[in-house]
């Protein structure tokens with residue numbers, strides 16, 4: 416059960432080999448002045464047949480045509496709440512479309528407008544690597560007392576692994592609740608794939624120490640750890656990270672504080688520990704939006720999350736001073752793969768009766784991933 420479990424219907428079976436070649440010769444030119452009109456026309460023709468989801472990190476040109484916006488978990492639930500829509504067009508990245516497929520009915524078909532829209536963090540933990548780690552824990556006699564918890568930003572195969580081994584899924588909003596449950600079930604947690612979310616939640620919210628955490632490096636024998644380090648750890652953190660959020664640094668916080676008097680720094684928990692430690696507020700994407708939106712006019716914010724969202728917030732709240740935390744950090748390149756030409760292509764294909772770039776999770780994987788997701792939902 417690994418990446419090969421994913422059946423990309425009509426597109427072959429290997430996601431990596433399909434990236435970048437999902438619409439050969441059919442993509443409208445980005446310079447086409449009628450693109451917005453074409454998108455509007457296709458949407459109108461499809462009516463309630465299609466439900467378009469837009470992640471907060473998507474480009475404005477895509478968000479304009481989304482029926483709903485949100486973080487990955489909210490969008491998967493939004494999709495599940497629309498069983499009448501036969502087609503779900505997911506403007507986000509691959510693992511999000513998988514979650515939507517898992518949580519929607521078998522008759523609904525989920526479309527990712529560009530198959531190259533993956534997530535580097537999700538790719539940092541594959542099934543074989545996690546199974547090899549688990550085999551070491553079993554050999555040391557601690558598999559039974561370890562609870563695997565994976566962040567939403569992971570493949571369906573990893574979610575299924577946690578479901579099958581008594582664990583669950585968490586989001587950046589409910590990581591504290593989920594880890595509290597996990598520690599009531601076992602003595603330690605194997606946290607996948609984002610080491611920073613795991614460490615920040617354990618140390619800053621749950622009172623664990625940095626010494627309680629070890630980092631499992633999947634590219635080293637036995638994770639690069641000694642047997643006693645593994646046995647004594649409370650949190651075994653997978654060596655994964657977000658290639659956008661992990662780039663914010665303490666220097667960027669110090670720099671913005673020196674430039675903008677009374678600025679408040681708000682960052683996502685995927686940021687490095689020293690960044691989280693020195694920020695004023697740590698919050699999930701939804702929490703960042705709420706906090707900044709509800710702040711009084713004249714507030715000053717430096718935000719450490721994806722650039723598309725920060726620019727949109729600055730545009731929407733011109734009565735506040737909103738800046739991006741670090742000028743050298745750029746957009747999430749895979750989120751940005753979904754652009755208006757890809758959206759138009761996927762919608763116009765549906766109008767012609769063709770389903771392109773369908774994301775379908777194999778039945779067994781979907782079953783155990785749903786077990787993990789249901790466990791999480793029962794904790795909320």
Ligand code: SF4
Nearest residue numbers: 534535536657658747
């Ligand atoms: S922002 Fe980070 S976690 Fe989100 S899709 Fe991009 S690489 Fe993945």
